[in-house]
Amino acid sequence: MKYPYEEFKEEATAGLAEAIKKLYGIEAEIKIEEPKEIADLAYPCFPLSKILKKSPKEIAEEIAGEIKRREWIDKVEAVNGYVNFFINVKKLAEKLLKKIEEMGDEFGKLPRKNLKVIVEHTSANPNGPLHVGRARNPIIGDTIARLLKFGGYDVVTQYYVDDMGKQVATLFWGVKNLKIEIEHEKADHRYVVFYQKASQLMDEDENVKKEIEEIIKKCERGDEKTLQELKEIYEKVLDGIIESLRNLNIEIDEFVEESRFVLDGSVEKVVKELEKLPYAGKEGKATYIDLEPFGVHGRDKKFYLTRGDGTSLYATRDIAYHIWKGERADMMINVLGEDHKLEAKFVEIALKLLNKKVPEVIFYSFVSLPEGKMSTRKGRVVYLDDLIEEAIERARKEVIKRRGEDEKLEYIAKNVAAGAIRYNIIKVRAEKPIVFKWDEALNFEGQSAPFIQYAHARCCSILRKAGYEGEAKPNYEHESEIKLIKMLALFPEIIKESVKTRNPSMLAEYAYDVASSFNAFYRDCRVIGSEKEKERLALVNATRVVLKNCLNILGIEALEEM
């Protein structure tokens, strides 16, 4: 199965190759471009000019003269050394609308690949509520998962639960030893106070530090009773985190506890295997791998696998986890903060040395506050729950302003809020650092989720009123109609591209462009009651489908009214 735009592109490429062969007798690599306003496709003749010793202008003219109108190619022009192609809009409209009509929610999907991919994201220590500094993780992870599913992969998402590290142990110690009364409906917010106080005491009091260290040691030795006790506490915090995620439309398929890899002996096996390698060394009883031969330079290039007492370290357990994961999937994708780069590099090196599958990693920069990096320990944070709550509050005001209070108020406000937050994170490339500002994070206008949701709601409203039944003979002439058709046709291309590059921000941008093109159409072309009502309704419906599919991938509710 091919999408219409794809067919056009193939026809143009084939036509070019043929023409060049015929004219100059050479097999040229055809690199085709998609200039926005100028043409639908363009072929620059500059590289050929060098080989042929002819001006690009002349070459373009010769080639353009050679390429005939075909099924998809409506017009070919030579301009400034480019061969410009124009698509047969009538044909495009016919084929595209038919395809969208048939496929509906499936439109834009790529063929099934029969490859299982595990997307690991969030994996935050369950010692307190999620904060905005890490909010990119679940949003990027969930969007990537949805995107890959749409792109034909079988996707499972995993949250790796660090149930035996310092953070959870500190939390546990705090809950057991401190008396703090705090009111909050969510457990993660109640418990984080114990964690904060305990961390503070740990810095001040050597005995507290020792007690916490003892808890960690017990866990790492596989003491099941201690692990169980910790679990009873952290599980409540984790439930709070899960609830926060659910408010952003994020569900995680599997939770994998770190301790299982200690308990089942796989961590020990990893250490034994790695110890045998020539890169391994010992310092006292602690084992390390020297990273210098792998191109890692710095003050200290030793990466430790075990402590002096033989217990394992986080990265070592992470290796065991990845071996386990790799046995259960064809591909692994991890979403990690940029602070994990070195650790991830180490895990990668270790996995390669052990001849195991290596994960792809998507790194993101932190969301910081104007006063600096967020920190749960220091209490310098904006919690995700507070952001969501504020977003809903603001959305509610907007909804009331527009449509008054009705039974749909909460539903709309909640989804506008969640959408706005998700969109604002995903529209920016993951590597870019973000400084958190309330008004930017909660923008409901311009390039934002509500803008796109609004266009979708407008589509739905028109279709509702007109009673669309799905029959149409497309014949579009208005510039805004044509622009919109072409925009919709690009959807599968955008999916292909963003799946390939694992870059959902491209899709976010595209969804905005579709909504924007629709608004122009809405402005210029009356639908209901016009002579062209039927075919315009078909276009509105096609727009609705594309917007909905975009929004679904972005994890944003496609509201039907707002």
Add this chain to the structure above:
RNA sequence: GGGCCCGUGGCUUAGCAUGGAUAGAGCGACGGCCUUCUAAGCCGUAGAUCGCGGGUUCAAAUCCCGCCGGGUCCGCCA
């Protein structure tokens, strides 16, 4: 000291992988548009040495080298 990432109008950002035709948006500012399908919208104006300096090329925001500024890491933490 070293590694990696970021640097595009006042602010936020797309484009950078695979170099091409006038650098595309949004916010904010200013001025307009609700008697017709939802004004969370639309139209217009102003605003850009694409961090700086070299280089490669017919062509550089995009590739290479150097520098500057910011982030991040270099722990027997996670």
